[in-house]
Amino acid sequence: MATHAGSEGTVKVGTDxxxxxxxxxxxxxxxxxxxTSMGDTARTYKASLTTFTxxxxxxxxxxxxxxxxxxxxxxxxxxNLYPEGDTTGDSYLTGSAIVTTRSVSSSHDGLVxxxxxxxxxxxxxxxxx
Numbered sequence: 001m002a003t004h005a006g007s008e009g010t011v012k013v014g015t016d017x018x019x020x021x022x023x024x025x026x027x028x029x030x031x032x033x034x035x036t037s038m039g040d041t042a043r044t045y046k047a048s049l050t051t052f053t054x055x056x057x058x059x060x061x062x063x064x065x066x067x068x069x070x071x072x073x074x075x076x077x078x079x080n081l082y083p084e085g086d087t088t089g090d091s092y093l094t095g096s097a098i099v100t101t102r103s104v105s106s107s108h109d110g111l112v113x114x115x116x117x118x119x120x121x122x123x124x125x126x127x128x129x
Contacts, residue, residue, distance in 0.1 A: 008085040011056060013077045018067035020059035022113070026081055026093055028052045028124055052095060052120035054079065060104060060112035071116050075099045079118060086129050095124040 011018045031048040061068055070077055077099065082092040097118035106112045 002084075004084040006083075008083075010082045010086055012080040012082070012086075013067055013070045014080070016066035016070070018056065018058060018071070019061045019064035020068075022057040022059060024054065024056045024081060026052060026054040026124070050123065052097075052124040054081070054097065054118045054120070056116045056118075058114050058116070060114050068114065071099050071102065073099050073102050076121065077118075082129070088129055090129045091126055092129060093124055094127055095120050096122050 006023075009021070009024065011021055011024050028050060029052070030050045032045040033048045034043060035046050036043045056071075058068060075098070077097055078094065079097045080092055080094045082090060084090045084092075086092065097120050099116060100119050101115075101117040103115045104112065105115075
């Protein structure tokens with residue numbers, strides 16, 4: 001069984017790496033449909049539509065126009081998430097996503113940071129580099 005350090009990961013908008021990534025997460029969910037009928041003794045369900053959401057935290061880098069700069073609110077992007085890196089043979093998640101929020105924060109004793117949230121549109125798939 002393989003394990004990986006979080007520091008191996010990267011995220012790309014299309015083919016452009018996003019600079020200064022601190023963390024990223026992705027969550028997939030599936031709706032369910034109740035198909036219980038009279039006479040059943042327990043509820044039963046069928047899988048229905050799937051969706052995904054995600055978030056990224058980065059250190060602000062205004063020079064990263066193709067990565068961070070592409071993640072403007074309302075933009076639809078192809079997001080590629082590489083939990084184990086992007087070398088040949090590595091698995092990654094890919095899907096089209098709409099940027100729903102972007103929040104910038106700064107403190108007197110820290111770096112400027114940005115948090116980005118996305119809503120998937122269509123399926124999230126697993127691919128291999």
